[in-house]
Amino acid sequence: MSEIEGSPGTSMHGVTGREPVLAFSVASPMVHMDHTAKFDLPVDSEHKATVFKLFSLANPHMRTFHLSWLSFFTTFISTFAAAPLVPIIRDNLDLTKSDIGNAGVASVSGSIFSRLVMGAVCDLLGPRYGCAFLIMMSAPTVFCMSFVSDASGYIAVRFMIGFSLATFVSCQYWMSTMFNSKIIGLVNGTAAGWGNMGGGATQLLMPVLFEIIKKAGATPFTAWRIAFFIPGWLNVIMGILVLTLGQDLPDGNLGALQKKGDVAKDKFGKVLLNAVTNYRTWIFVLLYGYSMGVELTIDNVIAEYFYDRFDLKLHLAGIVAACFGMANLLARPFGGFTSDFMAKRFGMRGRLWNLWLLQTAGGACCLCLGLVNSLPLAIAFMMLFSIGAQAACGATFGIIPFISRRSLGIISGMTGAGGNFGSGLTQLIFFANASFSTEKGLSYMGIMIMLCTLPVTLVHFPQWGSMFLPASTDIVKGSEESYYVAEWTEEEKQKGMHQASLRFAENSRSERGGKVASAPTPPTNTPNHV
Amino acid sequence: MKFLLLQVSLLLFLLKTTNGEVLFSSLPRSLVVVASAMEGQVLKAGEDGITVSVGLNQTVTNQTNESFKKVKVKLCYAPVSQVDRKWRKTHDNLKTDRTCQYTIYDRPYDGKVEGFKWDIEKDVPTATYFVRSYVYNDANEEIAYGQTTNDKKSDNLFVIQGISGRHMSIDIASVCFSVFALLSLVGFFVIEKRQSKVKS
Numbered sequence: 001m002s003e004i005e006g007s008p009g010t011s012m013h014g015v016t017g018r019e020p021v022l023a024f025s026v027a028s029p030m031v032h033m034d035h036t037a038k039f040d041l042p043v044d045s046e047h048k049a050t051v052f053k054l055f056s057l058a059n060p061h062m063r064t065f066h067l068s069w070l071s072f073f074t075t076f077i078s079t080f081a082a083a084p085l086v087p088i089i090r091d092n093l094d095l096t097k098s099d100i101g102n103a104g105v106a107s108v109s110g111s112i113f114s115r116l117v118m119g120a121v122c123d124l125l126g127p128r129y130g131c132a133f134l135i136m137m138s139a140p141t142v143f144c145m146s147f148v149s150d151a152s153g154y155i156a157v158r159f160m161i162g163f164s165l166a167t168f169v170s171c172q173y174w175m176s177t178m179f180n181s182k183i184i185g186l187v188n189g190t191a192a193g194w195g196n197m198g199g200g201a202t203q204l205l206m207p208v209l210f211e212i213i214k215k216a217g218a219t220p221f222t223a224w225r226i227a228f229f230i231p232g233w234l235n236v237i238m239g240i241l242v243l244t245l246g247q248d249l250p251d252g253n254l255g256a257l258q259k260k261g262d263v264a265k266d267k268f269g270k271v272l273l274n275a276v277t278n279y280r281t282w283i284f285v286l287l288y289g290y291s292m293g294v295e296l297t298i299d300n301v302i303a304e305y306f307y308d309r310f311d312l313k314l315h316l317a318g319i320v321a322a323c324f325g326m327a328n329l330l331a332r333p334f335g336g337f338t339s340d341f342m343a344k345r346f347g348m349r350g351r352l353w354n355l356w357l358l359q360t361a362g363g364a365c366c367l368c369l370g371l372v373n374s375l376p377l378a379i380a381f382m383m384l385f386s387i388g389a390q391a392a393c394g395a396t397f398g399i400i401p402f403i404s405r406r407s408l409g410i411i412s413g414m415t416g417a418g419g420n421f422g423s424g425l426t427q428l429i430f431f432a433n434a435s436f437s438t439e440k441g442l443s444y445m446g447i448m449i450m451l452c453t454l455p456v457t458l459v460h461f462p463q464w465g466s467m468f469l470p471a472s473t474d475i476v477k478g479s480e481e482s483y484y485v486a487e488w489t490e491e492e493k494q495k496g497m498h499q500a501s502l503r504f505a506e507n508s509r510s511e512r513g514g515k516v517a518s519a520p521t522p523p524t525n526t527p528n529h530v
Numbered sequence: 531m532k533f534l535l536l537q538v539s540l541l542l543f544l545l546k547t548t549n550g551e552v553l554f555s556s557l558p559r560s561l562v563v564v565a566s567a568m569e570g571q572v573l574k575a576g577e578d579g580i581t582v583s584v585g586l587n588q589t590v591t592n593q594t595n596e597s598f599k600k601v602k603v604k605l606c607y608a609p610v611s612q613v614d615r616k617w618r619k620t621h622d623n624l625k626t627d628r629t630c631q632y633t634i635y636d637r638p639y640d641g642k643v644e645g646f647k648w649d650i651e652k653d654v655p656t657a658t659y660f661v662r663s664y665v666y667n668d669a670n671e672e673i674a675y676g677q678t679t680n681d682k683k684s685d686n687l688f689v690i691q692g693i694s695g696r697h698m699s700i701d702i703a704s705v706c707f708s709v710f711a712l713l714s715l716v717g718f719f720v721i722e723k724r725q726s727k728v729k730s
Contacts, residue, residue: 087617091655091694096614129719136715142710146700161690219652221695236711243718253722308617434614 014150016232019031033141034522039250043180047250050180052187060247064178067238067246067414071131072171074238075164076198078142078231079107079206080325082158084203084225084303084318085210089154099151101387104300107158108423115417118169120410126248132168136239138164146225163236168416171195174348177249185336188365189394193332196390199299200325205230207318209301214370266406273489277408281414283455284400288415290452291359294366294445296423298324298389301431305438310375320379334387336393348402348464352456355395356467359453362388367446370439385446393419402461402508403447406487420438457464464511471512480505551619552624552672560595561676562587563603565661566687571611573616575692576652584663585643597673601668603646604630606677608687611657624672630681631642639665656692 033044041049049061056062082089086100092101114134122130141160148154172188179187209230212224247253275281280431303321305314312320335358342350364387370377396415403411428449431439460466464482472478484505488498554684566581579655582603586595606629621627634648643646662677679686 090615090617094656094692094694097616098614102660106633130719136711139711143704143708146696146704149694149696159535219693219695221653221693222697222700225695225700229703232707236714239711243715253726434616437616488581 005093017071022110025201030092043250044400048178048180049250050183052179052183052192059248061178061246064174064247065187065191066129067242068174068219069194071135071197071242072167073134073201074140074231074234075167076195076237076325077202077305078138079158079162079165079195080202081142081206081228081231082107082145082154083300084206084321085227086304087307088210088220088224089316090226093148093150095151095153095154097434098432100304101149101427102371103155103158104297104427105424105432106119106155107162107300108158108165108296108420108427109418110162111168112417112420112424114163114166114200115169115420116413118166118496119413120174122173126253127170128242128246128248128253131170131174132239132242132246134167134170134475135235135242139232139235142228142235145228148225165420168192168195169413174246174248178463179398185210186523189333189336189397193328193390193394196295196328196332197326197455199296200322200328201319202231203299203303203318203325207284207315211315239299255500262438271407271458274404275410275414278404278407278411280459281407281411283484284396284403284415285412285418286452287355287456288396288419289321289425290449291362291389291396291423292419292421294362294426294449295325295386295389296420297426297431297445298382300387300423300427301441303439304380305442306375309439310378312375320382323379324382324386327383328390331387331390332394335396335399337394338391339398343511345513345514348399348461348511350468350513351395351457351511352467353400355392356453356456357401358388359392359456362386362392362449363449363453364388365446366449367443370442370444370446388413389449393432399459402511403482405489405504422474461511464513480508486509537642540591553622554624554627554672554675555622557672558590559676560590560674561585561663563661563663563676563678565678565688566659567678569686570688571689572689575654575690577650579647579673580634580651580661581645581647582637582661582663582678583645585645588647595639595641597681598641598665600635600670601604601635601639601644601649602633602666603635603661603663605634606630606656606662608658608660609683610680610687611636611659615702616715629713634661635663643695650690652693654690654692656688656690658689723725 033050035040035042039047039049039061040052040056041053041061043061044050052065053062057066081101089095090100095103118130118134119528123131125133138161141157141163144157144160146516148157156475165232171191175187175191176184206227209227210223213226214220218226299321303322306320307314307317310317334427335354338358339351339354342354344350346353362385364383365388369378369381369385372381397412400412400415401408430436430445430448431438436444457467460469461483462472462474462477463483465471481502484501485493485498487501562585564583585602586603607618610618612620612629616626618631620629630650632654635644635646637644660677660679660683662675664672665674667673
């Protein structure tokens, strides 16, 4: 009845960042509740929570939520900890602009690979160990900063620390074992947004730590090294908390429970092929590189920019830079909300326009950020840019579940990796070489964002249309069923593997917009068990 | 005639500074700066020092030393240390100029030859330097300068070797914490595996 359990990509289900934002609980009669289970929150038949109580620490569901987003938050702190201290580090290590730029690229490149691997690790060891392993093993890499004495060491250490950003995957995977699929969107979106805030928090934290350590008597070139011990210890503490307080599944840990699995699994090769042959996948990989990617890039360059261009003191530059990342608290969910809102009236076409508008507006503000000479205007444009880019991230994952039902997990993973790739690329082109200044780099990046967002006009769904073209009027081709069932071959259909896709297609009719808006938003009526 | 020239140069000088922007190219080289650091010498931050003396340049006419109120001596980056480092860039407008980032002497001007010894502080980075001195007027604007190198900044440059910032104690602490992290991870894993074996 339910979809194929354990099939490739199911671990990423629910990684929408967007879904019923307004759905704080599941009231659907379709969800089979288990009223005999003794949990603090109401649960379904798999003991996944059907209610999201934000300020609770109830074991295991809400505790998992907090452990999970905090781990992701911690890795963001560690990965971008060097950024606000670059004005000191560049003098200590005699770095050139190229060195700094290359280190920034290195810091986001490692996780392109590690995010892809993390899904498999979670499948094998469970999300609790996946998360704990990554965090605890990256703690030594953070501590390694104390040994760095030249550019190559600096780049190598930032590269190694960057691997830890794969906690994004363990975070989302872990949520989907604990929360019912009808609210998983909100839960995952909140966790992703709050985790990303770490990139902002670190811009605040590190300069303050640096000043305190300096006041305690250390010279600047020693103080920044000592400051890195704090993110390192945060990693260790979070790792220990995850190991002692966390559990893989509502009923216990992975090793102690028996795995179900008598249903034929979907073949990884087929799922992957289905993902890469869908042109929409690649458009979104590109697009996410210019929403999430530029967000990561700015996390790396903005503090130094304000320090150099506007002569702000280190901790003030950090505060300004922090505002950029902290906007994630609301901006990312906001993007999802506007996506849903547009979808109610205009369906998928509304979502596509919403994404294009948000991301292009962000790009325009980035262009302006590089052009203005006054501090108040720069801060204003930076904030508008942050809202545009982060809301675009949220809006992206409002559309991704509809690209493919069969390969959702892999497409989500590829899109995530695309974000990091975009970050590495923009840092390499605009901020790592001496030919133009940082302000010119920002302006050019803004132009590139606007250009690279244009491909969203090409995304066309036969059943719903695209930005400029209406839906196909053909009865067969213009149906949701034909789109989603086309992912399966005749053989597979005979085995009944496409049943979940059929149900999904039925529920996705709300993406037609207009009068069909009575159906609740993005349905991923899916896995009972991830 | 000389008086007229003096007046004209004063006027031009005032015009250039009325909008608050002092251009380096407008400053006369009225000072002579001599530093104890020789060409190519490597000095260590936190250990060595530089002896500097600043005096009036007798060969430059049109001295307006009545308006010299304050003298500062600064440590400045040589061009080789500015390559690919925009945060040390030379701008003609002294407000935005980033060549000289360390002030090593700041006193009111008293007309005599100023001499002092400066111990190189621990926050001075590894780079190639020269020494420059500015004199300021009442409005705290630069009105003249002198430096140890030539106009092209290619002569008489010295190197300062900054401290590494590393300490044995930090290194040891770092290793200990890392080992703790790895051991606790492995420890938890082994303990839990054993517990699940015992249970089953």
